[in-house]
Amino acid sequence: EPEVTQTPSHQVTQMGQEVILRCVPISNHLYFYWYRQILGQKVEFLVSFYNNEISEKSEIFDDQFSVERPDGSNFTLKIRSTKLEDSAMYFCASSVGQAVSQPQHFGDGTRLSIL
Amino acid sequence: GENVEQHPSTLSVQEGDSAVIKCTYSDSASNYFPWYKQELGKRPQLIIDIRSNVGEKKDQRIAVTLNKTAKHFSLHITETQPEDSAVYFCAAPKGDDYKLSFGAGTTVTVRA
Numbered sequence: 588e589p590e591v592t593q594t595p596s597h598q599v600t601q602m603g604q605e606v607i608l609r610c611v612p613i614s615n616h617l618y619f620y621w622y623r624q625i626l627g628q629k630v631e632f633l634v635s636f637y638n639n640e641i642s643e644k645s646e647i648f649d650d651q652f653s654v655e656r657p658d659g660s661n662f663t664l665k666i667r668s669t670k671l672e673d674s675a676m677y678f679c680a681s682s683v684g685q686a687v688s689q690p691q692h693f694g695d696g697t698r699l700s701i702l
Numbered sequence: 703g704e705n706v707e708q709h710p711s712t713l714s715v716q717e718g719d720s721a722v723i724k725c726t727y728s729d730s731a732s733n734y735f736p737w738y739k740q741e742l743g744k745r746p747q748l749i750i751d752i753r754s755n756v757g758e759k760k761d762q763r764i765a766v767t768l769n770k771t772a773k774h775f776s777l778h779i780t781e782t783q784p785e786d787s788a789v790y791f792c793a794a795p796k797g798d799d800y801k802l803s804f805g806a807g808t809t810v811t812v813r814a
Contacts, residue, residue: 629804630738630746630804643801678745688733693738693746693748696745
């Protein structure tokens with residue numbers, strides 16, 4: 588069964604540094620998402636991406652965050668200047684269609700630790 | 703956005719008993735309701751979902767029921783086994799949104 592893959596599995600970064608999290612969505616999926624989960628809390632939506640542009644973003648997704656699909660397979664999340672509170676598990680997800688009716692499949696996540 | 707409330711936050715059951723988790727949502731336009739299971743340190747995994755044109759859906763020991771009038775949906779796990787121990791999240795999209803809003807999660811512990 589095809590899966591969403593994410594790299595790296597764990598990223599340790601100094602506060603103020605830039606970090607890029609990478610995802611390869613399922614190949615025939617058209618909608619891509621980033622979610623965040625702070626330890627012990629619920630999964631929170633960050634951003635969705637369709638047709639090479641952001642379709643929706645949450646209040647968490649401020650100017651420090653950006654997403655990109657640099658080629659036909661990768662989908663990246665960049666945090667420009669990391670803060671301690673950015674420490675969390677970041678999940679990439681993808682779906683064939685919109686959230687309203689199509690299941691989203693999650694990757695294994697990247698654990699981001701900001702020191 | 704969609705407001706999803708989930709109860710209980712923790713649930714401990716004896717192996718073989720049933721577990722029920724309930725969620726309520728706020729947007730009457732929502733019409734797709736997935737449930738995710740998350741084992742410690744792993745990805746949320748879709749285990750079952752339901753669309754608003756049906757009231758119940760079953761998959762082996764797992765079932766989901768939906769009451770659109772009351773705006774709530776429930777996950778039922780029968781004949782629980784130790785491997786059912788995990789955190790379960792309900793979710794719902796708002797209208798035709800691109801995102802899922804998740805409940806706070808229920809930590810299910812199945813006692814052997």
